Amino acid sequence: MYILIYAESQNGKVAKSAKELASYAKAYADKTGQEVFAVGAGLEDAGELFKYGVNKVLTVENETLKQFNAFAHAQMVADAAKKNDANLVLISSSNDAVYMGPVLADLLDAGYVSQVISLPEESDTFIVKRKVFSNKGIAYTEVLTDNKLLRIAKNSFEVIEKPVEGTLEKFEPEVDLSVYDEYKVVKVDKATGKISLSDADIVVSAGRGLKGPENWGMIEELADVLGAATACSKPVADLGWRPHQEHVGQTGKQIAPNLYIAVGISGAIQHLAGVNGSKNMVVINNDPEAPFFKAADYGVVGDAFEVVPKLIEKIKAFKKQ
Amino acid sequence: MKILFLMSSVPDTTSKINFTDNDTKFDESGIQFVINPHDEFGLTKAVQIKEKNGAEITVLNVGTAKTEPVIRKVLAIGADKAVRIDAEPLDSYFTAVQIADYIKKHNDFDLIIAGKESLDYNGAMVHGLVAGMTGLKFVNAVMGLELKDDKTVEVAREIDGGKEYIETTLPLIIGGQKGLVKEEELRIPNMRGIMMARKKPLEVLPPVDAPVRTKIDKYEKPAPKGAIKLVDKDNLDELIDLLHNEAKVI
Ligand SMILES: Cc1cc2nc3c(=O)[nH]c(=O)nc-3n(C[C@H](O)[C@H](O)[C@H](O)COP(=O)(O)OP(=O)(O)OC[C@H]3O[C@@H](n4cnc5c(N)ncnc54)[C@H](O)[C@@H]3O)c2cc1C
Numbered sequence: 001m002y003i004l005i006y007a008e009s010q011n012g013k014v015a016k017s018a019k020e021l022a023s024y025a026k027a028y029a030d031k032t033g034q035e036v037f038a039v040g041a042g043l044e045d046a047g048e049l050f051k052y053g054v055n056k057v058l059t060v061e062n063e064t065l066k067q068f069n070a071f072a073h074a075q076m077v078a079d080a081a082k083k084n085d086a087n088l089v090l091i092s093s094s095n096d097a098v099y100m101g102p103v104l105a106d107l108l109d110a111g112y113v114s115q116v117i118s119l120p121e122e123s124d125t126f127i128v129k130r131k132v133f134s135n136k137g138i139a140y141t142e143v144l145t146d147n148k149l150l151r152i153a154k155n156s157f158e159v160i161e162k163p164v165e166g167t168l169e170k171f172e173p174e175v176d177l178s179v180y181d182e183y184k185v186v187k188v189d190k191a192t193g194k195i196s197l198s199d200a201d202i203v204v205s206a207g208r209g210l211k212g213p214e215n216w217g218m219i220e221e222l223a224d225v226l227g228a229a230t231a232c233s234k235p236v237a238d239l240g241w242r243p244h245q246e247h248v249g250q251t252g253k254q255i256a257p258n259l260y261i262a263v264g265i266s267g268a269i270q271h272l273a274g275v276n277g278s279k280n281m282v283v284i285n286n287d288p289e290a291p292f293f294k295a296a297d298y299g300v301v302g303d304a305f306e307v308v309p310k311l312i313e314k315i316k317a318f319k320k321q
Numbered sequence: 322m323k324i325l326f327l328m329s330s331v332p333d334t335t336s337k338i339n340f341t342d343n344d345t346k347f348d349e350s351g352i353q354f355v356i357n358p359h360d361e362f363g364l365t366k367a368v369q370i371k372e373k374n375g376a377e378i379t380v381l382n383v384g385t386a387k388t389e390p391v392i393r394k395v396l397a398i399g400a401d402k403a404v405r406i407d408a409e410p411l412d413s414y415f416t417a418v419q420i421a422d423y424i425k426k427h428n429d430f431d432l433i434i435a436g437k438e439s440l441d442y443n444g445a446m447v448h449g450l451v452a453g454m455t456g457l458k459f460v461n462a463v464m465g466l467e468l469k470d471d472k473t474v475e476v477a478r479e480i481d482g483g484k485e486y487i488e489t490t491l492p493l494i495i496g497g498q499k500g501l502v503k504e505e506e507l508r509i510p511n512m513r514g515i516m517m518a519r520k521k522p523l524e525v526l527p528p529v530d531a532p533v534r535t536k537i538d539k540y541e542k543p544a545p546k547g548a549i550k551l552v553d554k555d556n557l558d559e560l561i562d563l564l565h566n567e568a569k570v571i
């Protein structure tokens with residue numbers, strides 16, 4: 001029996017999410033004496049996965065499959081699982097994987113659990129913890145089927161190096177490529193060069209406290225010096241001050257970076273629902289009663305227009321050390 | 322055109338979440354249920370299509386009689402008729418089997434609109450499972466939909482860091498979200514709608530037999546946060562020190 005991970009690529013390279021999945025799979029495989037396989041299309045540096053404990057990478061070189069299509073990739077992963085006797089399959093929580101997940105679950109006849117935040121419990125039954133109620137609860141979920149599909153929550157597992165001697169194997173999955181004709185990609189709009197909000201380790205976010213779009217320069221600069229992505233609260237996106245892709249919260253993106261810095265955001269429950277998976281949260285707000293102070297780890301009570309520029313200078317100085 | 326709207330009824334977003342029965346059940350006392358916020362965008366889109374091109378909208382919910390007030394709200398906003406499959410939606414697989422069965426029996430929907438994820442169990446799977454079970458086309462995280470002609474649609478799908486525009490054909494299942502319609506276009510029930518909703522048909526069907534594939538054994542609340550550390554605004558070096566040495570994030 002093997003554990004199979006769906007390894008996604010980013011610009012042809014193994015994505016960070018794939019390393020997280022590998023680390024999760026390896027930690028579990030070490031407990032159960034299993035091996036970890038990975039399957040991915042167009043991974044130029046597939047061998048990179050050996051570092052994180054993957055014993056074998058099934059590399060798919062088919063040009064068509066290099067582009068994501070939920071149905072084609074679901075077939076590819078299902079075929080890899082069947083041919084390699086894998087009954088536990090792991091996927092990430094990227095937009096693509098979330099899209100593919102249920103289609104794959106259907107092909108595998110697998111019990112499917114999303115937003116998983118723990119390794120399976122040590123018990124006779126297969127139980128994992130997952131986030132529910134937008135991070136306001138945790139559900140111990142038992143999977144009753146032989147085949148199991150887990151979607152691992154973002155940033156819940158650290159990437160851990162556990163190198164093994166792995167092998168690369170060319171894999172030609174049985175996929176009906178006609179699905180690419182059924183879903184023609186006509187255009188892609190992607191912000192290039194910027195760190196994507198979903199993958200960012202650090203996110204600098206601002207709210208209505210900033211008064212207007214003209215004041216976002218300092219937020220972008222703070223993000224720049226930290227190598228962070230930028231985000232915003234819902235009203236800010238609704239007012240058109242920032243692109244709505246930046247809107248985080250219950251009805252926007254759900255993110256879970258290592259560090260979330262909230263500037264001039266009150267900390268409404270719907271906002272927190274999208275960000276309280278973050279490992280560390282810093283709030284900067286001039287109202288000491290702002291609810292965000294109850295949720296954050298670190299706080300500065302002060303005027304953003306005074307604190308943020310100072311903080312930028314301090315961080316610049318710190319980075320120079 | 323026939324539209325099927327899949328509605329998930331979820332606790333109001335400001336609800337405090339508690340568990341009862343030795344933490345094995347979600348405590349519904351005092352909870353106000355609402356249309357899943359992601360679903361609302363799709364509902365408004367359906368109503369807009371109806372107004373522009375003509376359509377019949379059926380709302381389908383798998384749930385117990387408790388969900389009827391929320392179903393009535395959907396009727397008040399503009400759905401023409403409702404179907405409730407009378408069962409506790411035990412897990413996503415069970416729920417999807419019910420919906421897929423209904424779709425197969427009717428087999429005449431052009432567009433099936435769901436939300437990308439329900440805000441209670443955050444599964445993001447019911448509609449995708451239905452796609453697998455029915456063989457219907459499916460696009461998730463849809464933030465724009467344009468009907469090109471009787472058959473062709475262009476949808477914008479959210480991808481990490483942007484949008485992908487896909488041309489596909491009806492019949493189609495979408496997982497909708499913000500962007501599908503503008504925030505200010507979202508419909509809320511008005512008095513006339515509420516009056517009319519009372520007269521619209523709401524059919525209650527028995528569930529079909531289906532196993533569950535997952536089961537929740539117990540719940541817990543996330544560990545409470547430690548107290549916040551406040552840093553004086555004139556001493557930001559301390560913040561940098563904490564972030565570097567304690568949190569180890571910079
Ligand atoms: C169904 C539903 C879903 C929702 N989903 C979301 C969601 O996904 N995401 C989301 O963000 N919201 C969401 N909301 C809205 C949410 O309830 C809040 O209204 C919103 O988050 C408030 O945004 P804000 O903090 O930017 O603005 P405000 O609430 O106006 O807060 C501004 C803050 O800035 C502070 N401030 C003012 N001036 C300064 C200064 N000079 N320096 C420092 N601080 C300053 C103020 O003290 C205040 O705390 C949702 C609401 C509903 C009903």
Ligand SMILES: Nc1ncnc2c1ncn2[C@@H]1O[C@H](COP(=O)(O)O)[C@@H](O)[C@H]1O
Pocket residue numbers: 327328329330357359360381382383384410413416434435436437438439440442443444445446447448
């Ligand atoms: N009980 C239900 N009845 C009807 N539709 C549902 C139900 N549960 C979920 N859905 C639909 O499926 C989408 C995804 O739900 P979920 O998989 O629970 O995150 C929701 O946004 C709804 O459109």
